[in-house]
Amino acid sequence: MLEASGISYRHQKDWLFRQINLEVQPGEIVGLYGRNGAGKSTLARLLAGYLRPAEGHILVDGQAAPEKGYHPVQLIWQHPEKAVNPKMKMKKILAEGNPENHSMQQMLGIQEAWLDRWPSELSGGELQRFSLARALGPQTKYIIADEITTMFDAITQAQIWHRLLEISRERQIGILAISHSQPLLERISSRLVHFHDLTDRPSRSLRYFN
Amino acid sequence: MLKVTEVEVAEDLLKVENLAVSFRKYQTHLQEGFEQVLTGADIAVKEGEIVAVVGASGSGKSILASAILGILPDHAVVSGRIDFKGQALTAKQQKIWRGKEIAWIPQSIQALDPLMKTGRQAQAVIKSGDKRTRQQRVFRKLGLSDEAGYCYPFQLSGGMARKALVSTAILSEAKLIIADEPTSGMDSETLHEFLYMLKNLAQEGRGVLVITHDLEAALAIADRVAVFYGGQTLEIANASDFAAQGELLRHPYTKALWNALPQNDFMLYSITESQRASKEGGCVFQENCPAANPLCTNKQPRLKQLKDGMVRCFHA
Numbered sequence: 150m151l152e153a154s155g156i157s158y159r160h161q162k163d164w165l166f167r168q169i170n171l172e173v174q175p176g177e178i179v180g181l182y183g184r185n186g187a188g189k190s191t192l193a194r195l196l197a198g199y200l201r202p203a204e205g206h207i208l209v210d211g212q213a214a215p216e217k218g219y220h221p222v223q224l225i226w227q228h229p230e231k232a233v234n235p236k237m238k239m240k241k242i243l244a245e246g247n248p249e250n251h252s253m254q255q256m257l258g259i260q261e262a263w264l265d266r267w268p269s270e271l272s273g274g275e276l277q278r279f280s281l282a283r284a285l286g287p288q289t290k291y292i293i294a295d296e297i298t299t300m301f302d303a304i305t306q307a308q309i310w311h312r313l314l315e316i317s318r319e320r321q322i323g324i325l326a327i328s329h330s331q332p333l334l335e336r337i338s339s340r341l342v343h344f345h346d347l348t349d350r351p352s353r354s355l356r357y358f359n
Numbered sequence: 360m361l362k363v364t365e366v367e368v369a370e371d372l373l374k375v376e377n378l379a380v381s382f383r384k385y386q387t388h389l390q391e392g393f394e395q396v397l398t399g400a401d402i403a404v405k406e407g408e409i410v411a412v413v414g415a416s417g418s419g420k421s422i423l424a425s426a427i428l429g430i431l432p433d434h435a436v437v438s439g440r441i442d443f444k445g446q447a448l449t450a451k452q453q454k455i456w457r458g459k460e461i462a463w464i465p466q467s468i469q470a471l472d473p474l475m476k477t478g479r480q481a482q483a484v485i486k487s488g489d490k491r492t493r494q495q496r497v498f499r500k501l502g503l504s505d506e507a508g509y510c511y512p513f514q515l516s517g518g519m520a521r522k523a524l525v526s527t528a529i530l531s532e533a534k535l536i537i538a539d540e541p542t543s544g545m546d547s548e549t550l551h552e553f554l555y556m557l558k559n560l561a562q563e564g565r566g567v568l569v570i571t572h573d574l575e576a577a578l579a580i581a582d583r584v585a586v587f588y589g590g591q592t593l594e595i596a597n598a599s600d601f602a603a604q605g606e607l608l609r610h611p612y613t614k615a616l617w618n619a620l621p622q623n624d625f626m627l628y629s630i631t632e633s634q635r636a637s638k639e640g641g642c643v644f645q646e647n648c649p650a651a652n653p654l655c656t657n658k659q660p661r662l663k664q665l666k667d668g669m670v671r672c673f674h675a
Binding site: 182183184272273274275299300301302303305307308310329332333335337 | 413414415416417515516517519543545546547548550573574615616617620621622625626627630632
């Protein structure tokens with residue numbers, strides 16, 4: 150189980166959010182939605198170990214995530230073109246996170262010919278499949294999907310999610326899906342959560358903008 | 360006595376016919392070549408109308424916006440016709456009208472000046488009156504507080520910065536507003552507020568062209584939808600044609616887009632997202648089309664009128 154208990158985060162003095170509790174079971178798809186600027190993406194980064202919470206702790210299957218080496222919680226970003234090194238060929242980009250795995254590549258719909266291309270020669274949807282393949286290494290237990298299909302058309306969105314859901318079922322990977330699209334979350338999630346319900350105290354910085 | 364009945368036909372504010380754009384580039388041994396990105400773009404926007412251009416990334420829809428605005432890079436070669444207010448839209452006219460008669464809401468919030476407070480940036484397009492009051496009124500309508508106007512772009516979240524960007528087009532007095540992917544990253548509440556604002560703009564008699572990959576958002580506001588694929592307009596449909604299983608839609612690609620929505624069947628299609636602009640002759644969609652036959656391989660279908668809309672397909 151991926152478990153965040155009582156985590157808080159702040160930029161300098163103002164708290165972005167306080168005392169957030171969230172659980173994701175293996176193989177479970179949790180859909181998370183909420184207002185712009187509420188802190189959804191910051192929460193995603195905390196869970197995947199890019200940031201440290203100021204309070205509280207995050208446990209992965211009962212243990213704190215390792216400080217070094219492979220992180221069992223992998224974050225997939227909204228803009229795949231910003232998450233790849235433009236000076237590496239796709240083959241090398243894949244190898245950053247994941248030893249060669251043909252069945253996975255096939256499952257995600259990655260064509261053999263794409264491996265020798267540069268990121269600039271692929272479309273956003275094609276690049277996002279690589280981001281998924283890179284993040285789904287053998288040690289990955291949980292995936293945080295932060296608006297991963299927001300930039301794509303409906304056909305591409307369905308292609309990516311159908312495949313990710315299949316892999317999640319097969320390997321019992323828990324997914325936290327963050328999106329503004331209610332129909333999408335209702336379609337893919339086993340459980341829906343509103344960001345506001347994760348915390349009992351409203352954050353102070355929201356005062357300005359709501 | 361001869362009676363002349365006046366038929367009120369709203370005139371086309373913008374009319375794009377058979378627009379093609381290619382980029383000149385040099386291949387090996389300095390040989391000049393052309394990369395075709397648009398091969399047959401057709402679209403019309405009337406006053407008071409919202410038209411959405413929908414397509415996957417790489418379908419050429421953003422290039423269409425750049426061509427209308429006249430902001431294509433120098434190595435672009437353009438053919439076809441763009442009319443604005445019944446006149447040919449020349450490069451000279453584009454320069455005069457850009458920002459005044461034709462406003463653009465860009466896709467990226469990086470278009471905001473990072474060193475200027477957002478309120479000041481929005482005020483810059485206002486010609487007369489109390490600039491600050493007008494700016495704050497529009498900000499509030501969009502759900503931005505007065506304080507947000509005194510923030511630099513980096514102090515706002517992505518969605519808020521986007522609203523600040525949108526406010527500039529609302530504050531300008533342009534007749535035609537082109538919004539490139541305006542809704543991505545907005546929460547549903549903000550999205551509805553924003554779509555409502557666009558509708559208001561149309562009701563004031565402005566024409567709005569929304570370029571988006573998000574069919575759902577497009578259908579929420581647009582009167583008509585132009586579907587782009589591989590650099591061509593494959594279909595122009597009424598928003599009301601998108602219903603049930605898509606029986607009223609004319610092109611197989613449009614039907615697939617509709618049925619792949621999560622609120623419909625969330626269907627899985629093996630349609631490739633990007634297709635190089637058409638090979639000489641054939642239909643751009645042939646490789647993905649269940650109905651493709653030798654005719655589709657040899658000949659390029661033309662855009663034809665069908666049931667109150669247009670379609671580029673032999674089988675429709």
